[in-house]
Amino acid sequence: MRRRTALKIFGIGVGGAVVLGGGGFGAYYAAAKSDTAGEIAFGTALPIPPLAKPESVERGARAYKLGIQPGETRFKPGPATRTWGVNGTYLGPTIRARRGERVEFAVRNGLDRATSLHWHGMHLPAAMDGGPHQTVPAGGTWEPRWTIEQPAATLWYHPHVHGSTADHMYRGLTGLFIVDDDDADALNLPSEYGVDDVPMIVQDRAFDGDNQFVQPVPLGGSLGVIGDEILVNGAVGPYFDVTTRLVRLRLLNGSNARLYNFGFSDDRRFSLVATDGGLLAKPWQTSRLYLSPGERAEIVVPFEPGERVELRSYPSEYGGTLGRLEGFDDLLDICQFRAAGTLSGDARLPAVLGVAPDLAGAAVAARRSFVLASDQINGRSMAMDRIDFGVREGTVEVWEVTNDNGYLHNFHVHDVRFQVLTVDGKTPEPSLLGWKDTVLLAQGKRFRLAMRFSDHTDPNVPYMYHCHLLQHEDDGMMGQFVVLGEGEQVGAVHHHS
Structure with missing residues (x-):
């Protein structure tokens, strides 16, 4: 059952308010899980x-x-x-x-x-x-x-x-x-755009009875808009015709708030080859991959002639007791892959892809702490005319970032790629060992991020750092920094639209 069907049955309005005829919060909660596995017609070729x-x-x-x-x-x-x-x-x-x-x-x-x-x-x-x-x-x-x-x-x-x-x-x-x-x-990865190198912009959307977009926030929701239908490259229920033995998928979580836990319907393993900032040092094989809003991943998937398999989003461990209301318990079919009877292609997956991030041993010019809570960072809401701090060009800084209010957050920094050094003092999981610019923040855990600031300086025009769950960003969970050249000091934002 889809979430919108449950909303109608139990009398919940699309804006998240309870209306007459409802079965109460308990009934709403019980029906909030969405499961579309096996229900999607897959009648549209995936647009590229x-x-x-x-x-x-x-x-x-x-x-x-x-x-x-x-x-x-x-x-x-x-x-x-x-x-x-x-x-x-x-x-x-x-x-x-x-x-x-x-x-x-x-x-x-x-x-x-x-x-x-x-x-x-x-x-x-x-x-x-x-x-x-x-x-x-x-x-x-x-x-x-x-x-x-x-x-x-x-x-x-x-x-x-x-x-x-x-x-x-x-x-x-x-x-x-x-x-x-x-x-x-030079790596000979799948690289023919739209054939074996396939972009996939994954978004959730909700429609009213006239097929217009609506923006429902779940009852008691903390994340923002959660849609009940999935679009890939703007198509509902798409399929992709596979013609090669290996296919590289460039996945983008383009949703406002929904977390995806990607995997295939037959639990096949695939290889993560790149994250936000580029190639990993070596492929990592897995059957599940989380992407929070704004994160990207490149995965290479093997196929056999004649088979059909669905890319799905599986339930998540991050939701907590009320996570069901915001999609964490959902099982969603995303796209069906239909392999031809004969598959071509000589692409291979190299054992070595790139160079691992190298900032762990770098001299650290500054250490900063960021706590995300209550639509604020370090107790402050975004102000367009306030520059929070300056960093020095050519230096490495380590930022410790913590999600401290029980809701899902992530953290994005403009201009730089960062290395996740540790998570609660431990080595990050394999999916975090490459260059990142956006990272999912598990509640209460301390993420130490190392980043080098280079090339572009301006004491008056800032870059942003913020949560990429867009309601949180819009409500003020964002700050600003500038990159300073030799002898420069933090200036002032002269004007903005």
Whole structure:
């Protein structure tokens, strides 16, 4: 049974309020678990977001035009859904560029309100970051440009408007940004985009009776909007035709609040080859993988001729007593994979992929502590005109981050990749041994993160650090820092939209 069916049966409104005719909280709780295993028709071929075509490629620079626009998208039979998209009606094209290339964008805002595009996971100047200080007014154009100076990785872009990020993302403003480099190319991993190298933007959404998006927060909910239907690349119930023996899936948790515990319906093992910041040192085999909102993972999955198998999200251990209300007990079919009778491809999984993060033995310039609780970090809510601290360019810092209020949180830092040194003083689990920019925070555990700040300095334009559960971010669980060059001191935010 899906959660929305339970809401109707027990008289719970889509906004999470109890209405007349309900069976009480106990009945609501009992029916809150959603189980779609075996119930999804899988009648739509998985859409593959198109690769963005540069308007020009001159002097080593790729120039793109991105138009943010309203529109309508048909997700299911019946009326079309009002949506927002980039160069289309929902989601955006995949941007692909190489390490060392310069990229230039003309981001045109065709909405009736200000929005932005933040390049999540990208190392770039703060003024080009697309955070809450770089909003684009309605009808305006923003022209960020920078040189890509980081290894191959699966990054993404999305709005970052203070107080409205959750709403703008829910309407559809999301896309992937893939960085390539020579080292990754030499590994012979599956690499044909849309064939054996498959982007998968996974999102939960809720629809009303007219197929319009609604944003239900569960009764007593603490995380934000939890939808009862899963979209992958904007499709409900998609299938993918497998034609190769190995398939690389680039998974993005593009949801506002939902945690996914990915695995396959036959519990097959797959290999994690990359996390947020790029390739692991070596593949890690597993049958389950958690991704919290904003996290990415690249996994390589083996297939046999003629088989069918579903990618699912399994129940989670992190929810606590009331976690059922916010999806932690859900069992959800995500996408079906249909293997052809004959599979091709000579891609192999190398024993060695990249270089492990190397900050554990680095000299530490500063140590900082961050406690996430009550929509605040260290007891303070986000203030657009307050810079919380400055870090020195060229140095390594260690940040200790703790989730201290019993709800799910995660932690994202702009501009840098970080190494998870320890979790409660112990070696992190294998999925955390690569470079990260977003990490799931288990309640009460202390995460020590090491990061190096390099290249881009500006005493007046800050980067963000925040919880990437978007209601928490919008409610103030966010702070700001600047990167300082030699002799510079923390300045002041001069203006913002």
